Amino acid sequence: MTQTTNAQSVGKRPVRERVGLVITPNNAGQVVQDIIAAEDAGVQQIWMTQGTPAPDTLTIFAAAAARTSSIRLGTAVVPIYPRHPLALAQQALSISDIAPGRLRLGIGPSHRPVIEGVYGLAMGSPMTYQREYVEVLRDALWKGNVDQHGQYFNVVTKFPRTPQVPILISALRQKAFHLAGEIADGAISWLCPVPYLLNTALPALREGAASIHRPAPPLVAHVLVALHDNRQKGLAAARQSLQRYAQLPFYANMFADAGFPVASDGSISDKLVDSLVISGDETAVTARLRELLNAGLDEVLALQIPVEDATGEQKRLMQLIGQH
Numbered sequence: 267m268t269q270t271t272n273a274q275s276v277g278k279r280p281v282r283e284r285v286g287l288v289i290t291p292n293n294a295g296q297v298v299q300d301i302i303a304a305e306d307a308g309v310q311q312i313w314m315t316q317g318t319p320a321p322d323t324l325t326i327f328a329a330a331a332a333r334t335s336s337i338r339l340g341t342a343v344v345p346i347y348p349r350h351p352l353a354l355a356q357q358a359l360s361i362s363d364i365a366p367g368r369l370r371l372g373i374g375p376s377h378r379p380v381i382e383g384v385y386g387l388a389m390g391s392p393m394t395y396q397r398e399y400v401e402v403l404r405d406a407l408w409k410g411n412v413d414q415h416g417q418y419f420n421v422v423t424k425f426p427r428t429p430q431v432p433i434l435i436s437a438l439r440q441k442a443f444h445l446a447g448e449i450a451d452g453a454i455s456w457l458c459p460v461p462y463l464l465n466t467a468l469p470a471l472r473e474g475a476a477s478i479h480r481p482a483p484p485l486v487a488h489v490l491v492a493l494h495d496n497r498q499k500g501l502a503a504a505r506q507s508l509q510r511y512a513q514l515p516f517y518a519n520m521f522a523d524a525g526f527p528v529a530s531d532g533s534i535s536d537k538l539v540d541s542l543v544i545s546g547d548e549t550a551v552t553a554r555l556r557e558l559l560n561a562g563l564d565e566v567l568a569l570q571i572p573v574e575d576a577t578g579e580q581k582r583l584m585q586l587i588g589q590h
Contacts, residue, residue: 287570289314291323298329302330314326316344348385351399355403373403398419408428437454453483457520490544495547507571
């Protein structure tokens, strides 16, 4: 059975352990310095995406792990199609050797325009592919013995150690949250409105876990944070960042499911922006983070939206997260 953390026990942890900071991997050397600064500020968890063609997140984590002592490192997420599960397991093993117990491996299928349009790879059936991918990862990292023969993977090997790195999967639609409840150590949402998370995602996650008689894993909910004294400027900056997601079918369909359909001209509503973005000064942002955690979200993955001073605002957000 998949090893996982009971969401109820997660909910009892202090706020600073339940809010992680997302850092964008633009320049690898600078990101390592940012992770060091985040640990110094008291941040407990760093999350990083794996974009294309951005620097490799796990390579950055290996460098940062050697220069930090306690901060947890999470991928949110590594696209699974371009990277064989054994190759990913090897990277996870290396980081675990450097920083035992500090890595959480978030993975996901990404999107057809990226996988097929950029990499030139056929996506096939994302749900089936991800299920088999997790099976290979689980056997490698938790059991040390892989003997998998499926539709997409035929893998036979042994691993020298079993670091038991938690494996989380990305989830947007109801079936994906159900799958996370069945096979993963957590679900990572991305740009899901809060009512959708509470009323659709969490019940599906719990149903998936109940179907195999295990406790529900935690939901790590992505939120955008515009930390700025002028709330309207923060919302305007966030709208610019959000608009491109409305062009991706996965997100457009999920927004519609959540009650925020994308307009015929591709624009998104003010209500959707308000549901996705935490904006305002430190007091307002802290209050909203606490509200979300108290509402039932297990953890929050906070992505800074730069408004006027990206460096200064990131430092303020680090301090806010590290002090609560």
